[in-house]
Amino acid sequence: xxxxxxxxxxxxxxxSGALPVHETLALRAWAHPDKVLFTFLxxxxxxxxxxxxxxxxxxxxxxxxxxxxxSQPGDRVALFFPQGLDFIxxxxxxxxxxxxxxxxxLPNRRRVERCVSILLDSGASLAxxxxxxxxxxERAFAGTEAAALPLLEIANLEAAAATASWEPxxxxxxxxxxxxQYTSGSTSAPKGVMVSHANITANLRMMRDAWExxxxxxFVTWQPHHHDMxxxxxxxxxxxxxxxxxxxxxxxxxxxxxxWLQAISRYKARLAGGPNFAYDxxxxxxxxxxxxxxxxxxxxxxxNGADVVRAGSLKRFHDRYARHGFSMDAFMPCYGLAxxxxxxxxxxxxxxxxxxxxxxxTLSSEQRVAPPRESGNAVTMIGCGEPxxxxxxxxxxxxxxxxxxxxxxxxxxxxxxxIARGYWRNDAASVAxxxxxxxxxxxxxxxxxxxxxxxxxxxxxLYVCGRLKDLIICEGRNIHPEDIEHSVIEALxxxxxxxxxxxxxxDEQQRQIIVAVIELNRELKRLLTDNPRALxxxxxxxxxxxxxxxxxxxMFAQPTSxxxxxxxxxxxxxxxxxxxxAELDGIDEAI
Amino acid sequence: MIxxxxxxxxISRFICNxxxxxxxxxxxxxxxxxxxxxxxxxxxxxxxxxxxxxxRLSPTMxxxxxxxSRLAEAIAQIAAEQHGGAAHV
Numbered sequence: 001x002x003x004x005x006x007x008x009x010x011x012x013x014x015x016s017g018a019l020p021v022h023e024t025l026a027l028r029a030w031a032h033p034d035k036v037l038f039t040f041l042x043x044x045x046x047x048x049x050x051x052x053x054x055x056x057x058x059x060x061x062x063x064x065x066x067x068x069x070x071s072q073p074g075d076r077v078a079l080f081f082p083q084g085l086d087f088i089x090x091x092x093x094x095x096x097x098x099x100x101x102x103x104x105x106l107p108n109r110r111r112v113e114r115c116v117s118i119l120l121d122s123g124a125s126l127a128x129x130x131x132x133x134x135x136x137x138e139r140a141f142a143g144t145e146a147a148a149l150p151l152l153e154i155a156n157l158e159a160a161a162a163t164a165s166w167e168p169x170x171x172x173x174x175x176x177x178x179x180x181q182y183t184s185g186s187t188s189a190p191k192g193v194m195v196s197h198a199n200i201t202a203n204l205r206m207m208r209d210a211w212e213x214x215x216x217x218x219f220v221t222w223q224p225h226h227h228d229m230x231x232x233x234x235x236x237x238x239x240x241x242x243x244x245x246x247x248x249x250x251x252x253x254x255x256x257x258x259x260w261l262q263a264i265s266r267y268k269a270r271l272a273g274g275p276n277f278a279y280d281x282x283x284x285x286x287x288x289x290x291x292x293x294x295x296x297x298x299x300x301x302x303x304n305g306a307d308v309v310r311a312g313s314l315k316r317f318h319d320r321y322a323r324h325g326f327s328m329d330a331f332m333p334c335y336g337l338a339x340x341x342x343x344x345x346x347x348x349x350x351x352x353x354x355x356x357x358x359x360x361x362t363l364s365s366e367q368r369v370a371p372p373r374e375s376g377n378a379v380t381m382i383g384c385g386e387p388x389x390x391x392x393x394x395x396x397x398x399x400x401x402x403x404x405x406x407x408x409x410x411x412x413x414x415x416x417x418x419i420a421r422g423y424w425r426n427d428a429a430s431v432a433x434x435x436x437x438x439x440x441x442x443x444x445x446x447x448x449x450x451x452x453x454x455x456x457x458x459x460x461x462l463y464v465c466g467r468l469k470d471l472i473i474c475e476g477r478n479i480h481p482e483d484i485e486h487s488v489i490e491a492l493x494x495x496x497x498x499x500x501x502x503x504x505x506x507d508e509q510q511r512q513i514i515v516a517v518i519e520l521n522r523e524l525k526r527l528l529t530d531n532p533r534a535l536x537x538x539x540x541x542x543x544x545x546x547x548x549x550x551x552x553x554x555m556f557a558q559p560t561s562x563x564x565x566x567x568x569x570x571x572x573x574x575x576x577x578x579x580x581x582a583e584l585d586g587i588d589e590a591i
Numbered sequence: 592m593i594x595x596x597x598x599x600x601x602i603s604r605f606i607c608n609x610x611x612x613x614x615x616x617x618x619x620x621x622x623x624x625x626x627x628x629x630x631x632x633x634x635x636x637x638x639x640x641x642x643x644x645x646x647r648l649s650p651t652m653x654x655x656x657x658x659x660s661r662l663a664e665a666i667a668q669i670a671a672e673q674h675g676g677a678a679h680v
Contacts, residue, residue, distance in 0.1 A: 044647075251650050254631055255638040281635065285642065475631045533616075537625030548630035550610065 007031050013214070016240045017205040020174055020197040022060065022095040025239050029057035037238060039267075040085050041248040045259035051085050053242075056092070063093035063128070063154050070152065071126060073098035076180065078119055078127035078149070080106055080137055083249035087225045088235045090128045090154060094179065095197065101179035102192070103226040106133060107140040114187045119146045121190050122180055122424060126150045174198040180424050181228055181338040186480035192424035193338045202417035203232060203341035204240040206388040210347045211301055211332070213271065215242035220263045220272040222253035227476075229274075229306055232342040257282040258290055261321075265295045273303025273332070275476030276310050279317040286320040297325030303346070305334040306476045308464075309382040311355060312510050328352065335384035335462055339433065339447055341418040344393070345462040346385035354383035354461045363465075367409035369454060383461030384453075391416035394438060394446060395454055398468060401439045407457035411468050413438070413446035420447075470572040472504045474512060474549050481572055484543055484551070488516050491542035492535075495523035499562050501575040502551075515553040516543075517575055519562045520586060528556060528587060555579070557586030593644055593670045598663035601643060605636050606659075619659035646670055 007015065012031060016024045028035075033054035042048040051059070071077065077099045081087035087103070094101035102122045107115040119127075129137055129151045141147050174197040185191030207213070219238060223230030238245040246267050253260045253274075261282060264272050279302075304314070318328050331353050334346030360377040362370040372378035387393045395410040396403055404410040413436060422430030435445045450471070453464040472479040481502040488500045499519045507513050516539070518524070527535050536554050543551050561584045563574040578584050603617045606626050617626070623633070633653040641648050646669060656662040 251634055254634040255650055256641070257638075277631075285638070287642070475629070533618075537621055540627035541622055541624035544624040544627060544629055550627035550629040550632065552611065552627065 009215075012242065016242070017208065018201065020095065020172070020178075021200050021204065021236050021239055022092045025053065025057050025060065025092060028239065028242050029054045032242065035242070036244050038085050038088070038235075039244070039246045040083075041246060041252070041259070041263060043249060043252045043255070045248070045252070045256070045262060049085055056085075056089060059086075059089040060092035060096060063090055064097040066152075066154065067093055067097045067099055067128075070150075071099055074100065075126070076100045076102050076122045076124040078102045078104055078122070078124040080104060080127055080129045080133055080151075081225070082106065082130055082133065083222075083224060083247065084130070085247065086130060086154060091179070091225075091231070091235075098176070100177050102182070103179065103231060104182065105224065105226045107137065112140045112144065114190065116141065116144045116146045117187060118182045118190050118192070119149060122182075122192055124149065126152055128152055128154055172197075174201070175421075177421065181231075181420075183228060183338045183478060184423070187483045188486075191426060191429055194421040194424050195338075195341055196421055199341045199418050199420055200232070200236060201240075202390060203343050204237050206390050206418060207233065207237055207343045207346075208240060210343075210345075210349075210385075210388050211271070212349045213237075213241055213243075213301075217241060217270045217301075218243050218267060219245040220248070220260060220267060220269040221245060222248045222250050222260055223274060224250050227306075228336070228338040228342045229476075233303075253278070254281065257285050258287065261291070261294060261296065264299050265293075265324075268298050270298060271301035271303065272299065273301070273305065275307035276304055276313050277307065277475055279304065279313045283313070283316040283320045291324065294321075294324045296321055296330075297327075299326060299330050301332050301349070302326075302330040303332050303334055305336060305346070305384075307473050308506075309333040309384065310510050311380055311382055314353065314382075333382050333384045335451075335453075335464055337449055337451075339420050339449065340391070340414055340416075341420060343388065343418070344391055344414060345387040348386060354456065354459050356381050356383070356456060356463060363409065367404075369407045369409075369457070381463050381465065383456060383459060384464055385462065386460050387462055388416075391418065393455065393462060396436075396438055396446075398448075401437070403438055403440065404454070405457075406455045406460075409452055409454045409465055412449040412451045412453045412462070412464070414449060415444065415446045470503065472502070472514065474504065474514065477549075479547065479549060484514075484516065484547060484549075485570070487542050487546045488518060488539055488551075491539045492518070492524070495521060495527060497521060497524060498559065499564065499570050501562070501570045501572050503572045503576040503579075505576065505580060513552045514550060515555065515576075515579060516551050517555045517557050517562070517579060517584065517586070519559055520556045521559075524556060555584065555586055557584045561585045592674075593667055595660075595663045595667045598640070598644075598666050599659055601640065602636065602659045602663060605639060609636075617659070619663075621658060623653060623657050623659070623662070640666060644670060646673055 034052050036050050037053045037056050039050045040048050077094050079090050091101050131153045177194045178197045179195055180192035182190050182192050221234030223234050225231050246263050314331050329352050332346055336343040357378050357380045358369045359372045360379045392415040394413040396413045398411045422434045434447045436448045450468045452466050470481050484502040485500040497519045501517045504512055504514045540551055563571040609632050610626050634650045637648050637650050656665040
């Protein structure tokens, strides 16, 4: 089958769109061994390291051989790496050797608890670690249930044999699990999405085709590799395309967003993006003198995903960068989630961003898009592109499980080749989340996203309106309110508040405000009189320390204002409504 | 020379702006986490200090010197080294 002297572009494209991604790497390492696959930039934006297709393939094979001597097929292998080019070699090595990769964020300072719970949930038998992180990881895990986990440094990469023969494994089953994506679930109950080799191939192909990408579509990426956008889009899609991708660390981007734009200009990248806040940061830090020769005219795919897309952010960014050749039509809002591998909708390419302005009252009371009335408030939503042809989107009433018509809001349900297999060792959550059926058709199974949205009646774009559950999306990350509430209550352990409700809303300037409403008791009242500043500082410090996110507003409410279910669970949605209507009875100060 | 006061004022302004606080709410000796400054905002703070004062700083400085006064002190020292060094070139 592969007994050919060469592959033409059509054959390469078809093969890449069908093979498991590590076999595509092998094919490309053979077809164009010396083409540069990845370049890593240091925190000043200077080139630190480059790897060709052949070098990456050799590195991955060398690590795969090391894995074979210390583990069995099907074993879970945790990956702890700072941003760089070693992570992806280890990830591909797991895929080649049939080990299940488990990428995890480094347990810097905080997050140790979350790392440990992921290690336990996945049942990882070993971890591949970066040499520079080894000692710190050992310290972090000492005394925890993960203390005995073997931490292995990858060694002798350069010594690998420099041959790239084509050796597809005959017994390979593309339905087997390639990796576990732990971005879902709270800290106490992490959920590992089981993504198969076939899921990855399908999802990469969907992005390639929806966005009309090819080997000349170079990327610049800064998203972390333990996140689905950083991994699937940033580091695996390049292999399918055969392009050149420039990688930088998330902290480099956040510290100096202009380095990102300069890299897009210098490397003539066509695709780069991030959550909405990335465009805010880049607009805020605009500097005409530093960016004199910046050329963004080749940037055709400015993706915006993983968070709410805000019209104001797009406009501010365009106002700043139009003079550098940036086109408004380059913006490509998109929608996706780890349970669908990554990508669901985005594009079409070259079309302007779509939006819908709807009457706020009709949208919230009737879940229906209606033209704004003169008297009422209007809300403008940005379209997240058209769904890929390879995924079926159903908008479903979560209560009756009946389909809803275009222009009507319901939960977004998905079906298709890139929908993951479920949650690792969690049958209850897998059945509820991945095997849902619509009332009219009990034979077809769908994955429930938990997101609310609608399909535009005229433009077929997917519009995302919010979450069915209380999940907070902050700085591109999914935050579980119960985790924050737990930290708040722990920080107030002496006064033992009965309950706390955490939720978020947007203020007039479309800034996200995270609110914690804490149930008052006698002790808390006393402390609030004595030293309110210290009390609040203590709560904020605890949340930042454990989750890295701010709490903007702290409010202390009378027990009668705390709405709970009959089983005692806090009703965040109700609390949020009352808060926004200023109907909570309590103490709310500016600080 | 960048004075510690100038740096403290810059950091305080950044935090007030970021967290919607009034200048009188800012205690320079309090832990930065007490203002609710998250990890993204902390890294941005470092970036804005680099930009404003033409310095090269590590994002981990915020964790190593976790109050406004200590951070300003540490940065003033680095500024003296970096700008001092550049003057000799």
